[in-house]
């Protein structure tokens with residue numbers, strides 16, 4: 001049985017005339033220990049998709065399950081990391097992580113919990129900053145705290161919703177490598193959402209494109225990323241296998257975007273009035289004229305508008 005499964009799920013927002021369909025016929029299964037990345041355009045429904053699993057969003061039809069059980073609400077078995085860290089500003093690094101650990105592992109001794117918090121701070125290389133408040137940390141350090149806090153709750157699956165998109169390219173690269181290493185050493189199951197095809201291919205066992213089909217997005221065919229690990233970004237850029245996978249992924253996304261564009265058009269008549277060119281207008285003629293210049297005095301024009 002897969003750890004996570006989404007079966008025939010669809011989701012839209014709003015009612016009647018104000019309704020927009022976001023996802024349709026979503027089918028996904030995630031095996032234990034897998035690193036799967038979903039890549040899609042901005043606004044295509046990636047957060048909605050990950051939230052079907054986190055339990056923050058309910059599908060209109062179909063269902064999401066974890067170990068065969070229907071997901072109806074958020075739970076500690078699914079750890080969610082957002083783009084915007086969500087740390088408590090008045091607690092230092094240790095306290096932010098301890099808050100979560102104390103909540104989840106209530107039956108552990110104080111000493112056990114303290115050791116556990118230290119282990120995860122060390123895992124994300126923040127031991128020297130353990131006493132610092134969020135405002136004293138860089139964006140990258142804050143995101144490391146957020147990752148450590150989620151990992152320390154020992155969820156069955158780590159759900160990351162564009163976790164690095166607020167960071168600069170160099171910090172992104174460092175944290176991508178760190179999370180990849182943590183995943184390999186801890187055998188966690190990861191579902192990562194991004195709009196960056198390179199990030200997807202660098203990290204994943206499987207990349208699944210979220211295709212912006214009309215009227216709602218759906219998942220495309222998974223791309224198996226059989227590149228050796230650990231992956232070195234410098235050599236990957238010259239690796240023919242990587243280049244081929246990259247072209248395949250980008251073309252799939254571009255083709256879907258092209259096809260989602262409107263194919264119908266209607267012909268509209270322009271209003272029977274011509275704009276006045278105020279730079280050349282003769283003021284006397286303009287003031288004496290009885291009405292506006294008419295398009296019909298020249299010829300009828302039509303424009304074609306995609307709908």
Ligand SMILES: Nc1ncnc2c1ncn2[C@@H]1O[C@H](COP(=O)(O)OP(=O)(O)OP(=O)(O)O)[C@@H](O)[C@H]1O
Nearest residue numbers: 013014022040041042043044045046047048049195
């Ligand atoms: N709670 C909501 N109510 C109404 N519309 C929503 C809601 N959440 C998302 N949407 C709409 O659904 C669509 C998909 O949003 P979603 O956040 O899932 O996309 P995304 O791919 O994660 O976007 P981004 O990459 O910009 O974060 C958008 O048009 C968004 O405006």
